[in-house]
Amino acid sequence: MSYRFFAIVGALTLAAAAASAQTAKTWTAPRTADGQPDLQGTWTNGTLTPLQRPPELAGKEFFTEQEEAAFEQKRLQQNDVESADDGKRGPADLARRAYNGAWFDRGSHGVNTRRTSLVVEPSDGRVPPMTPEGKKKFDDAHANFAAHPADGPENRPLSERCILFPNAGPPMLPEPYNNNYQIVQSPGFVTIMAEMVHDVRVVPLDGRPHLPADIRQWKGDSRGHWEGATLVIDTTNFASNDKSRFGVAYDGFTDQNLHVTERFTRTGPATIIYRATVDDPTIYTKPWTIETTLSKRAEPIYEYACHEGNYGMFGILSGERAQEKTAAAKAK
Amino acid sequence: MRNIILTVSLLAAPMWAHHAFTAEFDGNKPVKLRGTVTKMEWINPHAWIHIDVKDADGKVTNWMVECGSPNTLLRRGVTKASVTAGMEVLVDGYQSKDGSNKANGRDVTFADGKKLFLGSSNTGAPGDTPEK
Numbered sequence: 468m469s470y471r472f473f474a475i476v477g478a479l480t481l482a483a484a485a486a487s488a489q490t491a492k493t494w495t496a497p498r499t500a501d502g503q504p505d506l507q508g509t510w511t512n513g514t515l516t517p518l519q520r521p522p523e524l525a526g527k528e529f530f531t532e533q534e535e536a537a538f539e540q541k542r543l544q545q546n547d548v549e550s551a552d553d554g555k556r557g558p559a560d561l562a563r564r565a566y567n568g569a570w571f572d573r574g575s576h577g578v579n580t581r582r583t584s585l586v587v588e589p590s591d592g593r594v595p596p597m598t599p600e601g602k603k604k605f606d607d608a609h610a611n612f613a614a615h616p617a618d619g620p621e622n623r624p625l626s627e628r629c630i631l632f633p634n635a636g637p638p639m640l641p642e643p644y645n646n647n648y649q650i651v652q653s654p655g656f657v658t659i660m661a662e663m664v665h666d667v668r669v670v671p672l673d674g675r676p677h678l679p680a681d682i683r684q685w686k687g688d689s690r691g692h693w694e695g696a697t698l699v700i701d702t703t704n705f706a707s708n709d710k711s712r713f714g715v716a717y718d719g720f721t722d723q724n725l726h727v728t729e730r731f732t733r734t735g736p737a738t739i740i741y742r743a744t745v746d747d748p749t750i751y752t753k754p755w756t757i758e759t760t761l762s763k764r765a766e767p768i769y770e771y772a773c774h775e776g777n778y779g780m781f782g783i784l785s786g787e788r789a790q791e792k793t794a795a796a797k798a799k
Numbered sequence: 800m801r802n803i804i805l806t807v808s809l810l811a812a813p814m815w816a817h818h819a820f821t822a823e824f825d826g827n828k829p830v831k832l833r834g835t836v837t838k839m840e841w842i843n844p845h846a847w848i849h850i851d852v853k854d855a856d857g858k859v860t861n862w863m864v865e866c867g868s869p870n871t872l873l874r875r876g877v878t879k880a881s882v883t884a885g886m887e888v889l890v891d892g893y894q895s896k897d898g899s900n901k902a903n904g905r906d907v908t909f910a911d912g913k914k915l916f917l918g919s920s921n922t923g924a925p926g927d928t929p930e931k
Contacts, residue, residue, distance in 0.1 A: 570867040570868075570871070571867075571871070572868075572871045572874065572875075616822065617822060623822075627822075629844070644867070644868050644870070644871045645868055645870050645871060662870065664843075664844075766874075769869075769870045769873065770843070770870075771843050771844070771868075771870055772843045773843050773844045775842050775843045775844075776840060776842030776843060776844070776845070776847070777843075777844060778845075778847065778863075778865070778901075779823055779844065779845065779865070782823040782824075782895050782896070782897065782901060783822040783823050785895075785896075785897035785899070786822065786823060786824075786825075786895060786896025786897045787822075787896075788897070789896060789897040789898055790896060
């Protein structure tokens with residue numbers, strides 16, 4: 468074993484260490500062939516972090532590493548209802564016992580930033596109060612839903628009708644499962660496909676104006692541009708009905724004045740930081756902003772042809788008819 | 800801090816969840832069904848298992864049991880080979896509100912005691928361990 472051999476091994480080791488340190492320090496976002504920051508691939512925003520900061524954590528914006536680990540463990544146990552199952556069955560406990568944890572796919576971690584909520588503005592981590600007009604619209608919608616839960620499919624939420632899931636947004640919010648996206652870029656466009664329910668947003672980057680105000684769409688009308696390495700998407704022209712577009716995360720409300728501004732910033736090979744500001748001045752007293760992480764997935768997204776076998780809608784409507792029949796028989 | 804974390808309440812009942820359980824199934828009708836698989840439908844938005852259930856008099860009734868999203872099941876390693884015709888299963892769930900022979904499949908257990916949809920803390924799926 469010669470001195471020369473050790474010298475070569477030593478030099479190679481040093482070179483490898485230097486290269487590795489350099490990679491960590493100087494990582495720059497890759498570019499597409501036409502020079503855009505490259506956001507392409509399959510991503511997930513599944514997370515254990517709740518949309519709003521629970522009241523018990525008031526004033527606490529971030530977990531420590533230890534607290535985060537304890538929170539994740541607790542949340543997984545809550546999700547994994549099976550582990551807490553004591554065999555009791557009944558209406559009082561349905562939210563906890565109707566499904567076991569295998570129905571859900573929220574991942575195993577909170578957001579990378581260790582924030583205690585997805586809402587980052589206002590700083591209390593809560594969706595701001597509604598305006599009096601917003602509250603009235605919200606209450607009216609709930610009263611209408613309570614009085615007409617299933618006269619027809621139109622009474623049901625957009626997701627049950629396979630029209631729109633909160634995953635697609637905007638804002639793109641995680642749901643209990645299938646929180647996956649594919650981003651594809653071509654010259655002048657960014658396209659975002661949500662696995663639920665194959666909702667695709669084709670976002671032009673050429674500075675064209677929004678559609679005329681009388682054209683309304685479930686996902687609104689998106690226009691994008693780059694600010695440095697950050698993709699900024701501005702969305703207006705939302706269609707509105709009396710249902711929340713925020714899914715299980717938050718039973719909220721928006722109307723035709725909704726304006727969403729999203730910011731996608733790739734911060735590493737496998738991470739995009741996603742921020743979205745929800746501004747609806749008729750409904751909310753001030754705008755609110757969420758921040759989540761999009762983590763890269765190795766596998767493709769799968770088909771989610773929601774209408775294919777939506778037996779659930781049939782079951783909901785026939786269940787309601789059966790209840791009406793029972794009520795009518797009792798009234799006689 | 801620990802106490803605070805442990806009391807965080809996160810599983811609020813959503814009023815407008817997808818296929819809201821209470822709209823489709825009856826919380827007053829828990830069912831336990833032992834039967835033989837006749838087929839499994841791998842369809843969106845939810846998979847359905849069909850089973851033949853024999854009552855005490857030997858009369859056979861076919862039940863449909865709602866399962867999770869096929870995409871989630873697939874990511875958890877459940878494939879077409881996991882549930883095949885002829886398998887005996889025990890279903891623990893709730894009957895549909897319209898009184899038909901449909902139930903949600905909270906738990907599906909095989910004859911050997913293994914649970915098909917046993918809750919799992921870590922799916923091991925790609926993306927399940929995002930970088931910190």
